[in-house]
Structure formats: structure tokens, C-alpha cells
Amino acid sequence: MYDVVISGAGPAGSRCAEILAKNGFKVALIEKNVNWRKPCGGGVSARIMSKYYPQLKELNPLRLNGALMFSAEYYKMGYSWEEQGTDSIIMDRLEFDNFIRNVAVDAGAELFDKNISFDFIVKDQKKVGIRTKTPDGVKEYLGKIIIIADGMSSKLAVKSGLRERWKIEDIGLAKCSILEGENNLEKNKMYLYFRRYKGYGWIFPISEKRFNIGCGTFAEDNLKYNLNQIFDDFKNDPNIKQYFPLSKYKEIWTGSYPLSAIGVLEKSLIKDNIMIIGDAAGFVSPISGEGIHPSIVSGQIAAEAAIQALQSNDISNRTLKSYKQHPYIKKILRNFKLKRSMVEFFYENNGKNLDTMFKLAKDDIDFRDQVIKMFFFNAAPSKEFFAKIRAS
Ligand SMILES: Cc1cc2nc3c(=O)[nH]c(=O)nc-3n(C[C@H](O)[C@H](O)[C@H](O)COP(=O)(O)OP(=O)(O)OC[C@H]3O[C@@H](n4cnc5c(N)ncnc54)[C@H](O)[C@@H]3O)c2cc1C
Numbered sequence: 243m244y245d246v247v248i249s250g251a252g253p254a255g256s257r258c259a260e261i262l263a264k265n266g267f268k269v270a271l272i273e274k275n276v277n278w279r280k281p282c283g284g285g286v287s288a289r290i291m292s293k294y295y296p297q298l299k300e301l302n303p304l305r306l307n308g309a310l311m312f313s314a315e316y317y318k319m320g321y322s323w324e325e326q327g328t329d330s331i332i333m334d335r336l337e338f339d340n341f342i343r344n345v346a347v348d349a350g351a352e353l354f355d356k357n358i359s360f361d362f363i364v365k366d367q368k369k370v371g372i373r374t375k376t377p378d379g380v381k382e383y384l385g386k387i388i389i390i391a392d393g394m395s396s397k398l399a400v401k402s403g404l405r406e407r408w409k410i411e412d413i414g415l416a417k418c419s420i421l422e423g424e425n426n427l428e429k430n431k432m433y434l435y436f437r438r439y440k441g442y443g444w445i446f447p448i449s450e451k452r453f454n455i456g457c458g459t460f461a462e463d464n465l466k467y468n469l470n471q472i473f474d475d476f477k478n479d480p481n482i483k484q485y486f487p488l489s490k491y492k493e494i495w496t497g498s499y500p501l502s503a504i505g506v507l508e509k510s511l512i513k514d515n516i517m518i519i520g521d522a523a524g525f526v527s528p529i530s531g532e533g534i535h536p537s538i539v540s541g542q543i544a545a546e547a548a549i550q551a552l553q554s555n556d557i558s559n560r561t562l563k564s565y566k567q568h569p570y571i572k573k574i575l576r577n578f579k580l581k582r583s584m585v586e587f588f589y590e591n592n593g594k595n596l597d598t599m600f601k602l603a604k605d606d607i608d609f610r611d612q613v614i615k616m617f618f619f620n621a622a623p624s625k626e627f628f629a630k631i632r633a634s
Contacts, residue, residue, distance in 0.1 A: 245383030250392030254520025257541035281497035317600035418456025505578030
């Protein structure tokens with residue numbers, strides 16, 4: 243019998259397992275495949291290396307000191323965070339995920355690879371564990387607390403009764419590739435391209451010759467646009483192609499995957515002895531699609547709630563609710579709500595408001611300041627800010 247069984251060893255599950263194991267609890271960390279490279283841009287916020295995983299410095303990842311953002315009409319806005327001394331990094335997700343998985347294992351968590359969780363074990367109408375499919379047949383893992391961390395396609399999240407399957411208009415769909423070859427990208431900048439559809443494209447340099455390129459749609463535009471087509475269009479757009487002008491680039495890897503676009507469903511985070519964390523719970527920032535940081539935060543705080551519950555011998559939602567009531571989780575939820583409220587405004591008139599916003603920011607320093615605070619510091623823009631865009 244484990245204290246905690248965690249389904250999914252991505253960033254959320256691995257962080258959760260690490261904290262629990264470090265505090266002396268017996269943890270089973272169940273993973274379908276440690277060789278799976280999660281489709282992702284690999285943009286990792288500065289807080290991850292400074293606060294959660296200082297060990298990442300050993301890998302000497304590519305550090306970013308700024309972003310170049312473009313509207314659909316290619317109005318450009320650059321921002322450098324160099325003087326703040328913070329370092330966001332870009333990583334290959336296969337390397338990142340295995341690195342933080344190993345941190346959890348080194349802390350004492352037991353990792354079970356090649357295990358696909360597919361159902362709960364139910365006893366006396368209580369969920370007491372997880373059933374998995376493995377190459378050697380069905381296995382069972384009993385635990386006092388069960389944590390669902392197996393991402394967007396989580397079957398357990400739905401079977402737990404905490405939430406329904408995602409609707410197509412609640413999600414984003416994105417595709418990306420890692421390409422290798424001579425390119426003229428600025429190596430310490432991320433490139434973000436807003437498009438006419440709800441969604442955006444990106445190019446993130448990974449090393450001298452490698453870069454991650456991708457794009458995606460969200461909400462109702464998932465149904466209006468074909469993902470493969472917009473990905474090809476994005477790669478071949480002359481404004482994008484100028485950075486990698488050779489006729490052929492080595493494709494290291496390509497993949498596509500959904501992500502939540504509506505933020506966290508607050509009511510569906512906990513029930514007696516069960517918690518949902520990371521993508522499975524919607525911890526992805528609407529608009530930007532940043533999910534690694536919020537997922538790791540959710541994993542950490544769920545672990546702290548589980549520790550409190552196990553120590554007080556009360557694993558009911560009375561104790562576990564400290565997870566969803568935690569100030570950091572509340573802050574993430576507030577921030578996601580703000581982003582969602584801005585989506586319609588940004589993309590009305592096929593993204594023209596973003597064109598106007600970047601155009602205005604070119605000549606108006608105060609306005610530019612507000613745009614930066616909104617994108618990079620989660621500040622809510624003023625009413626005048628919106629009025630100025632509409633009036634232009
Ligand atoms: C195309 C794309 C680009 C993105 N780019 C960025 C970016 O640049 N920066 C950023 O911060 N975020 C980005 N995101 C979001 C980010 O990838 C996620 O928010 C983050 O990976 C969430 O972590 P997680 O641990 O919750 O879930 P996941 O990373 O999805 O991990 C879930 C884990 O569970 C395992 N698993 C799944 N099903 C089962 C099962 N049945 N049994 C056992 N194990 C299972 C998986 O193998 C995986 O290891 C992107 C998302 C997409 C789709």
C-alpha cells in the first residue's frame with residue numbers, strides 16, 4: 243500500500259512525487275512511457291530554474307533574455323528582460339521531463355514505466371488505487387491518496403467524476419517540430435507570431451543549430467482550420483522562412499497535441515482522497531499556452547495538501563481543499579480568468595486589435611509599458627488602454 247499513487251510522470255506528477263518522497267512518504271509514480279517526447283515548445287519560465295530546479299543549470303540550457311512578438315500584419319514589439327537578471331530557458335521536453343523525473347526518483351519515489359493507467363480500483367464504493375496495463379498484464383497500485391497527473395488525455399480525470407471530457411471549443415490544438423540546420427535566429431530570443439485565427443505561432447531556438455517551430459489554434463477556430471495546413475503555411479510564410487532560408491532542414495522530431503484553453507475548472511480539483519493537477523486539471527495559461535510552470539506549482543501544492551492530510555489522518559476533501567485554497571493556486575486562477583477575458587478582445591476583427599496594439603506601442607512609451615506589463619507581468623490593462631485601441 244502506497245501513501246500516494248500518482249498517474250503520470252510529467253512536470254506536474256514528477257514535482258508532486260518529489261515533494262512527497264522527500265518528506266518520507268511512499269509514492270508510486272506511474273508513467274506510460276518515459277521515452278515519449280511531449281509535443282511542446284519547451285519554453286520554461288525563469289522561476290522553474292531559479293526556484294524549483296536549480297539543478298537544471300548543470301545541463302547548461304539555452305537561456306532567453308527576451309521576446310520578439312509580431313501581430314498578424316507583422317507589427318513588431320520586442321522586450322528584453324535581461325536587466326532583471328532572470329533566465330527563461332528553452333529545453334527539449336524529452337530531456338526536461340526525464341531530468342525532473344530522475345529528481346523525483348532520487349528523492350525516493352518509485353517510478354513504474356510502461357504502465358498505462360486506465361481505471362480506479364474501487365472497494366466499498368471508495369477509489370483505493372489505480373489499475374494499469376503493462377506489457378506483463380494488468381497491474382494494481384493501492385494508495386491512500388490518488389493524484390491524477392496524466393495530462394490532457396486523462397481517462398482517470400473523467401472516470402473520477404470530477405470533470406467531463408474536454409469539449410473541442412475548450413481546448414487548443416498545436417503542432418510543432420524540432421528542426422536542425424543553419425539559421426539566422428537571434429539565439430537568446432523567443433519569436434511569437436499572433437495570427438488571424440485564434441492561436442499563434444512560435445520559433446524557439448534550442449541550440450546553435452536547432453530550433454523548435456510550431457503553431458496552433460484554440461476555441462471554435464479548432465473546427466475552422468486544419469492544423470497540418472496552418473503549420474505548413476506558417477513554416478513556408480516568407481516572413482518566417484527568412485530565418486531558416488535553406489531548402490532542407492533535418493527534422494529531429496514532429497508532434498501535435500491538445501492543451502487546455504479555458505483554464506482551471508476550480509470545482510473539479512479535489513474530492514475525497516483524489517486530486518487532479520497539471521494539464522489534466524487545465525493548468526495552462528489561456529492565450530500564451532504556458533503550462534509547465536503552473537503544472538509544477540499545482541504538483542507542489544497538491545503534495546503539500548496530501549502531506550497535511552496524511553499527517554492528520556484525514557484524507558477527505560476537508561483537508562485536501564487546502565490545495566485549491568492555496569494563495570498560489572488562487573493567484574494562477576485569477577490570472578487565467580484575466581487572460582480569458584482578453585481573448586475575445588484580442589481576436590475580434592480577425593486579430594486586428596493586436597495589430598493596432600503593437601502599432602500604437604511603437605510610438606507611445608506609456609502604452610508600450612502597459613502592453614509589456616500585461617503580457618509579461620500579468621497586469622490587467624486599464625479601460626483607457628482598451629478604449630485607445632478601439633479608437634485607433
Ligand atoms: C504543442 C504544445 C506546445 C506547448 N508549449 C509550451 C511551452 O513552450 N511552454 C510551456 O510552459 N508550456 C507549453 N505547453 C503546455 C505544456 O506542455 C503542459 O502544460 C505541461 O506539459 C503540463 O504538464 P503535466 O505534467 O500536467 O502533463 P504532461 O506533460 O502531459 O505529462 C503527463 C504525463 O502523463 C503520462 N501519461 C499520459 N497518460 C497516461 C496514462 N494513461 N497512464 C500513465 N501515464 C500517462 C504522459 O506520458 C506524461 O509523461 C505546450 C503544449 C502543447 C500541446
